[in-house]
Amino acid sequence: MPLRRIFAITSILFLAVLAVSPLKNALRPYRGFQRAFARLGAARAKSLQAAKTYQQQPVAIRQIWLPDFENRVDRCTTCHLGVQDASMAGAPEPFRLHPATYHTPKDSGRFGCTACHGGQGLATLEKDAHGDVADAESPMVPLKFIESGCGRCHSSEQVAGAATLSLGRATLERNGCYACHTVKGHEAFRSEAPPIEAVSLKTGAEALRRWLKDPKAVDANATMPRFQLSPSEVEELSNYVFSLTPGRTLADRVQAAAAEPTGDVAKGKALFAESRCISCHTLEGKGNGSAPELSKVASRASAGWLLAFIRDPHAFNSRTRMPQFNFSADDARHVVAYMESEFKDFDAPKEILDPLHVNQTLAEKGKVLFRQKGCFACHAPGVEVDRFGPALDGIGDKRAASLDFGKRTDIARTLPAWLEAKIKAPGSFQDGLKMPTFALSPKEAQAAVTALLSLGARPVPQPYRSAPTVRASLLPGGAVGALMDKYRCLSCHQIGDRGGDISTAPLTAEGSKVKRDWLVNYLVLSFTIRPILTDRMPVFRMSKDEAAQLAQAFETFYLDPRIPEDPYAGQPATSRDPVEGKRLYDTLGCRACHILGAGGGYYGPPLTEAGTRLKPGWTYAWLKGPQKWRADVRCPNYGLADADALRLTSYLDTLVKSSTASKAKRGGTR
Amino acid sequence: MKSRFQILGPVLLLLAAGACSRHKAAAPAAPAAAAVPATPTAEAPVAEAPLSYELRLGRGVYQHHCQTCHGETGAGDGFNAFNVDPHPRDLSEPAFQKAKTDADLKDAIQRGGLGVGLSAMMPPYGKTLSPEQVDQVVEYLRTLKRIDG
Structure with a gap:
């Protein structure tokens, strides 16, 4: 009798233990989400067929596995079921369609979710996945810093489509952060502070x-x-x-x-x-x-x-x-x-x-x-710069537990909150810290934190890295190099991957772009090319000799092989048709932005003397796709056929400064 | 002894079923509760709170390409508007907003004024902007509708 009783009790216990696993699985919250999604999808579906597809989806864990991207396994789509579903626009979370960005929806299978958003990809419980638990290895990135994800792969200073990240990187540079802190790629940074x-x-x-x-x-x-x-x-x-x-x-x-x-x-x-x-x-x-x-x-x-x-x-x-x-x-x-x-x-x-x-x-x-106080880092940097601040490489992956919050008990104990507080008021953490206060605007602070969070502990795998495609800066030596240094061309203009952003005209292809005689005259007495711009080329009072020397050098060094010397070569003679070109000019609405003669818009550069300034090869290359030459340019791409682009080019090339007017002008000035 | 087993079996089953049904009842409430803290607007800066992510992208495109002529509020009073003849359309006008469908607006943006039989001063953006960007800017245009009265 006792033996049978023991047997009975152990059997029941055994059954109960066996039941735990299926029970646990049945109780997983994601199952509820998936059923709710099926109902929502069916309710939103436009056809019976589509509704059925939603209902027939099996309840199961979904995942994106990226063996060649740090072996990431992102199970976020187990609950976020609508991220790639166009009919889920504006649906309640977690089912909402992911906003369209450069990489979504088309690249979701290549990047997964955690590459940008952070969080624990493997977890299927909201709290674990989002990293809300104490000292999660990788908590989710707050959305206001989301562009830090772009910066993990895109290492250039300016990243198209990521305005906050770009501003942040510029902010770090401008405020001289690299003078005290080591960051890979900025070892050569020297502050402009006076000796x-x-x-x-x-x-x-x-x-x-x-x-x-x-x-x-x-x-x-x-x-x-x-x-x-x-x-x-x-x-x-x-x-x-x-x-x-x-x-x-x-x-x-x-x-x-x-x-x-x-x-x-x-x-x-x-x-x-x-x-x-x-x-x-x-x-x-x-x-x-x-x-x-x-x-x-x-x-x-x-x-x-x-x-x-x-x-x-x-x-x-x-x-x-x-x-x-x-x-x-x-x-x-x-x-x-x-x-x-x-x-x-x-x-x-x-x-x-x-x-x-x-x-x-x-x-x-x-x-x-x-x-x-570290004043020497900016004001007297020697050959060997002593960067005494902590290196910032990898700061984007620091664990919150390893950070010293000091007196700041008022902020969330997360890395982004720590960085934001640190950058806004470094002195508030502890007395006697060396880091000074930068008085950044809230926007700059947000951008700087974004840029800092983009500094990951390990580099992303090679296929995911996006290095800047700009050409290396080619700077001539000798007399011309000395001239370019004297007039500090690079303070405003970009040449290849170097230079300032005050000018909207990079000089990388200047030799292929403008005619030499025009350039000489422009350098001697620079004038406004685009009246809308407020930052204009200074008048240096350059001598004619210097100007000629520079123009010659530009024509030798700063060429772009993609811009043809003679765009008409190999094209039918009919494409050189200024009359047809003028008709195109009128019908395409170029006048909305460009001044030509008496009328026209105030946005682009006036074209009254386009033929004096621009080489036809450049005009043609520009017309074939302005965005290729400057990503943010407003001039729309009309998708012109070769022949039409050439006709328009030939018309613009006829627009030259009349000789009488130029003589009168030359007589009038020095 | 046998009878005890007979009773215990159904009890276990009932317990399991009870657990399942309790879970079922709780599940639908979960997504609704989760929706509140997870919306992107909750994280966005205060000034931009009313605009969704797509609308902010649309506004970016509008400010970059359209505002010069059509103006900040869409009233057709951008600083370049008066150099353009005919003047740019007042996009905020309620009658205009009502008359044009999203597809009409998308078509005019992609093919330009000339493409839809209007002034050539409006350039075509179909080769400059992606279809998604055009959708976003159309969505943003809808927010510019003036409230009269």
């Missing part, structure tokens, strides 16, 4: 104190961050800066310039406008903003320094982006006279530019601070 020895030539004690306290309060365009300095630390650093001896030649130049007679304010004002200083600088906030605000500059820099600097900026700071303008000795005086008369901070004390009487004890303390 510290020459600062005492430029500014006064009070101006320097104000600057050290908060650079952005002095100049909204400042890239120098705010260091949390106490008044005594400001004093020590000021003493250190004024204790340094600037180079003899520079000191002499500033002194000599200060002794020169003042120029003519009115002439200076005209020169200032003509030289297009605000293509880089701002004046009361108006202008490009990639160089200092000038409206109060005369209260930050002495007249002697301004004059000597404008004459030869590169002697003062070899890393500055400012080009050298060929002002005559008088012209430069006029410009500085104008700046001295208008660009003052009239509320500032009169002695703002007075030098400091150095106290050696304080200066010694300042020297230590200069090292301690």
Whole structure:
């Protein structure tokens, strides 16, 4: 009897244990989701057949397996059943159709889900999959930083279609993050900050104190961050800066310039406008903003320094982006006279530019601070740059548990929240941290966090990597190279994979694009090509010789093999038909954006003298697909046939500057 | 003893069935509950909250290609509008919005003014924008409809 009883109880227990597994499976929430999806699909289906297909879907785990992408297994589609289902647009989550992006829906099978969204691909419970559990290995990326996923594969600075990521990468570069932090691909970064020895030539004690306290309060365009300095630390650093001896030649130049007679304010004002200083600088906030605000500059820099600097900026700071303008000795005086008369901070004390009487004890303390605070990383980088900040490679995959949240108990304990707080207020984590405050706008902060999250711990597999397709920058040496350096072409223009973004015209294919005679004239006296643009080519007062030398070099170096020298070669003679080309010009509506003669829109470059400026090969190549040459260009691709593109080209090539008009103009100017 | 087994069998079955049915009852409620925190708008910046992801993409295309002539609000008052003859269409006009179907708008964007028998000043974008982008911009155009009165 007892034996039978034991047998009975064990049998029941055994049955119960056996029942656990199917029971657990039957209780899985995804089954409920799949049944709900079948009902929703059937309700939304347009035909009985389609409704039936939804209902007949077996309830089972779905997954995307990517053996060649880190062996990812993404089971997200087990619950997110509608991500690729067009009829699920606007459906409630988790069934909603994935928004159309560059890679969805067509590439879902190639990338899976977790590559961009993060999360635990293998999990089938919402909490586990989304990484809401404490210290998940890979929690989901908040949607406002989702473009960090793009950056895992796309390593270029500018990623088309990922505006936030691109802004973020630009923000990291502009704010000099790479001066202190190592990031692969940015080892060669050097800050443009001026060498510290020459600062005492430029500014006064009070101006320097104000600057050290908060650079952005002095100049909204400042890239120098705010260091949390106490008044005594400001004093020590000021003493250190004024204790340094600037180079003899520079000191002499500033002194000599200060002794020169003042120029003519009115002439200076005209020169200032003509030289297009605000293509880089701002004046009361108006202008490009990639160089200092000038409206109060005369209260930050002495007249002697301004004059000597404008004459030869590169002697003062070899890393500055400012080009050298060929002002005559008088012209430069006029410009500085104008700046001295208008660009003052009239509320500032009169002695703002007075030098400091150095106290050696304080200066010694300042020297230590200069090292301690890391000022040297930007202001005196040697050959071997000492990047003392933690390396940022792989920061996008850091576990939240390994982060020091310090005093910040108010934020979520996740990596994105930590990064955002860190970038907004580094000092709030702990006292005495070295990282300064950058005063980024909320948009910039979001973008910078996106860019940081894109720095993964391991590189994605080779087939997934998208390296920039731009050509390597080809920079000539010798006399031409020196000229391009003197005028700092790369500060605004892009050549291959290098250069600034102020100009919308990359020079990579300039030799294939514009006619040489036009280029020479343009370099001597540059004028507005597109009236809508506010950042315009400065007038450098280049000599005709220099201009000819540069134009010759452009025609030799900066060619693109895709642009034909003679587009008509091998084409029927009928395609060279300007009359038919004009008809095309009128019917295609080019006039909506381009000025030609008396009428036309204000958006694209005027075409009145298109034939003087552009080579026919370029015009043809452009017409065949403008986006090929500049991805973000507004000019639509009309899908023109070869013959039509050639006809239009031949018409535009006939539009040249009339000789009488040009003679009159040449007589009128210098 | 036998009878005990006979009773226990159905009891087990009943328990299992009960568990299943309880689960069934709970399931439909789950997706609705999950929908609330997972919507993309919850994560988006406050200013952009009313626009869905597709609409934001559509707005991007509109601002890039259309706004120059058709204006920020679609009223046909972009800064280039007055250089264009005939002037660009007021896209925010309710009567216009009502008269044109999505397919009409898509067609006009893809084939241009000339393609649909109107002014050539409206260029065709079929070769510049992908069909998805055109759909997105059409969707965005619908949000520009002016509310009169």
